[in-house]
Amino acid sequence: MEKMKLKMLYSDFKPDIDIIEAELEKALNSTSHVLNDASLHLLRAGGKRIRPLFVLMSAKFGQYNIERMKYAAVPLELIHMGSLVHDDVIDHSDMRRGRPTVRSQWNNRVAMLTGNFIFGRAIQYVSHIEDPKAHQILARTMVEICNGEIIQIEDKYRTNQNLKDYFRRIKRKTAILIESSCEVGAVVANVDPLNTQRLKRFGYYVGMSYQIVDDVLDFISTDKQLGKPAGSDLLQGNITLPILLMKDHPKITRFIERASKGEVTEAERLEMLQIVRKSDSIKKALEISDRYLKKAMKEVENLPDNPAKKKLKEIALFIGKRKF
Amino acid sequence: MDISYIEKHIEQLKNDIYRNVEHKTLVKYTGNPLVDENQLFYLLLPFFDGEAWDDDIYQGVITVGIVQASLAKHNLVDEYDATTKQQQLTVLSGDYYSGRYYEILAKSGNISLIRQLSESVIIRSEHEVRVYEPTNYAIDDWFDSLSVIESECINRFYQIYNFNQYSKIMQNNLLILRLQNELLNYRKGNSSRFLQKMKESVGPDDSLNFEKYLQHRIEVLVDQLRELLRTSSMKAELKQYIAERLIRES
Numbered sequence: 001m002e003k004m005k006l007k008m009l010y011s012d013f014k015p016d017i018d019i020i021e022a023e024l025e026k027a028l029n030s031t032s033h034v035l036n037d038a039s040l041h042l043l044r045a046g047g048k049r050i051r052p053l054f055v056l057m058s059a060k061f062g063q064y065n066i067e068r069m070k071y072a073a074v075p076l077e078l079i080h081m082g083s084l085v086h087d088d089v090i091d092h093s094d095m096r097r098g099r100p101t102v103r104s105q106w107n108n109r110v111a112m113l114t115g116n117f118i119f120g121r122a123i124q125y126v127s128h129i130e131d132p133k134a135h136q137i138l139a140r141t142m143v144e145i146c147n148g149e150i151i152q153i154e155d156k157y158r159t160n161q162n163l164k165d166y167f168r169r170i171k172r173k174t175a176i177l178i179e180s181s182c183e184v185g186a187v188v189a190n191v192d193p194l195n196t197q198r199l200k201r202f203g204y205y206v207g208m209s210y211q212i213v214d215d216v217l218d219f220i221s222t223d224k225q226l227g228k229p230a231g232s233d234l235l236q237g238n239i240t241l242p243i244l245l246m247k248d249h250p251k252i253t254r255f256i257e258r259a260s261k262g263e264v265t266e267a268e269r270l271e272m273l274q275i276v277r278k279s280d281s282i283k284k285a286l287e288i289s290d291r292y293l294k295k296a297m298k299e300v301e302n303l304p305d306n307p308a309k310k311k312l313k314e315i316a317l318f319i320g321k322r323k324f
Numbered sequence: 325m326d327i328s329y330i331e332k333h334i335e336q337l338k339n340d341i342y343r344n345v346e347h348k349t350l351v352k353y354t355g356n357p358l359v360d361e362n363q364l365f366y367l368l369l370p371f372f373d374g375e376a377w378d379d380d381i382y383q384g385v386i387t388v389g390i391v392q393a394s395l396a397k398h399n400l401v402d403e404y405d406a407t408t409k410q411q412q413l414t415v416l417s418g419d420y421y422s423g424r425y426y427e428i429l430a431k432s433g434n435i436s437l438i439r440q441l442s443e444s445v446i447i448r449s450e451h452e453v454r455v456y457e458p459t460n461y462a463i464d465d466w467f468d469s470l471s472v473i474e475s476e477c478i479n480r481f482y483q484i485y486n487f488n489q490y491s492k493i494m495q496n497n498l499l500i501l502r503l504q505n506e507l508l509n510y511r512k513g514n515s516s517r518f519l520q521k522m523k524e525s526v527g528p529d530d531s532l533n534f535e536k537y538l539q540h541r542i543e544v545l546v547d548q549l550r551e552l553l554r555t556s557s558m559k560a561e562l563k564q565y566i567a568e569r570l571i572r573e574s
Contacts, residue, residue: 032450034457086419089401090412107403110456112415113449116398116422120445123426127439135430135438142423149416150349153409 038114045097051076055185058199060308062189071128072188078122085115098227141180148172156237157260175207205296212289215240245281293320341389353413357393366494370487387425394421440480455517466522474498496549
């Protein structure tokens with residue numbers, strides 16, 4: 001049902017998204033069988049391709065040409081994919097999108113080389129664009145994503161963190177890549193500076209909402225829906241918004257302590273999920289996500305009239321209300 | 325130009341690389357970036373030899389050094405267990421350096437070098453991953469792979485700035501140094517995956533013969549390098565530096 005909804009939303013861009021999909025496959029083509037298998041394995045596991053979609057939608061406010069825009073849209077998805085492969089090494093994850101991760105199917109070193117190969121391809125692809133501004137945005141994004149990950153590692157199992165720490169982290173971890181997708185799309189399509197800024201802010205707000213929903217889904221979805229055990233974030237020490245909104249709960253504090261020592265049993269994980277699901281923190285977290293969505297909508301309102309405006313709103317709403 | 329002049333500039337370059345990727349948390353947990361002074365020498369070789377040189381080229385040199393440092397950090401990630409904080413941050417330090425080289429070149433609008441370096445990362449990754457492939461490569465394929473790993477980034481830099489005349493010497497020397505290190509580790513009982521694969525490719529398990537074979541191949545490469553130096557129009561003191569400092573006995 002959810003996937004159908006997403007398909008409908010993408011329908012206007014279907015021919016162009018198909019071009020991007022084919023380009024992604026081409027970009028991941030390697031002389032090495034292992035790198036081919038490892039990167040195509042991830043590509044074919046799916047993904048919503050929201051970053052390329054935001055690139056294309058933002059470009060609709062300028063001089064849209066898919067043959068040029070693909071050099072911006074493809075790298076955004078590749079950067080996302082490359083960081084997932086390396087994240088799985090950091091998190092020691094076995095499953096991603098319901099499939100074994102590169103590190104679990106091969107090993108950490110192969111995952112590192114696969115991630116590097118994908119990052120290399122992303123930069124090689126975007127080098128078709130001569131405008132340094134697009135490169136500056138992407139480069140800053142890559143550095144900031146790393147900073148976000150570094151902060152996440154420093155914050156692991158740290159129970160005395162506050163909402164500001166969380167927002168700072170998710171801004172760098174997720175929001176910045178969606179913000180950059182919109183900004184790069186606008187820059188490459190020569191959208192005027194004022195509307196480029198609006199699209200950039202829109203991407204940031206949607207990105208914040210996206211990550212909050214993602215963090216909520218980690219608690220309320222089933223293992224099957226997630227393709228990994230529900231509550232994995234907390235098991236790995238990542239204290240997300242629903243937990244921050246109830247972190248003084250004694251059982252949760254105890255759970256974090258046990259998780260930091262790797263002592264959590266399956267029964268305890270299920271109990272933790274019940275506690276979080278029954279609390280009002282899920283509702284509160286989604287309210288905060290809605291506030292970001294409203295801000296995103298306001299930015300769209302200020303954009304010039306264009307059929308893409310309606311699409312931006314629909315996609316943003318879908319992201320805020322999605323169930324997977 | 326004497327040895328101290330060369331060493332002073334290598335040291336300066338090392339510090340400039342450190343400065344450009346400085347990150348408090350990463351230094352605390354993973355130490356300074358890993359830079360190979362022999363590779364830095366070859367990055368500076370055109371400068372030492374009196375080629376036209378400016379800030380733009382020097383910035384290029386710094387970014388090549390950063391790319392190499394990024395890949396060197398990633399080589400420290402354990403194959404099966406990267407769960408410690410230090411290992412997790414090792415993954416991120418390589419990624420951070422990689423973002424920084426791109427950021428520096430994007431700021432100066434050096435798109436050509438961005439393209440060349442990204443391609444060198446792709447090609448290096450393809451060669452490094454060969455040790456995990458079931459394919460039976462011939463010994464010369466392994467030599468090619470090691471040569472690409474050691475010299476591809478520098479080669480790309482030479483290409484962009486028309487310093488191709490130094491390529492052969494650089495490639496040959498860096499391959500010799502890598503093989504000598506591999507041999508040294510082999511003798512200590514710490515064979516790398518590369519060396520194991522090379523050994524498999526030369527035939528039945530005969531350690532002594534393999535060692536002799538590898539030593540012989542290194543000697544052939546050394547002879548080739550001496551010949552390259554002899555016919556090169558490079559400054560005599562640089563030839564002497566390479567001959568005395570960079571060609572070791574196996």
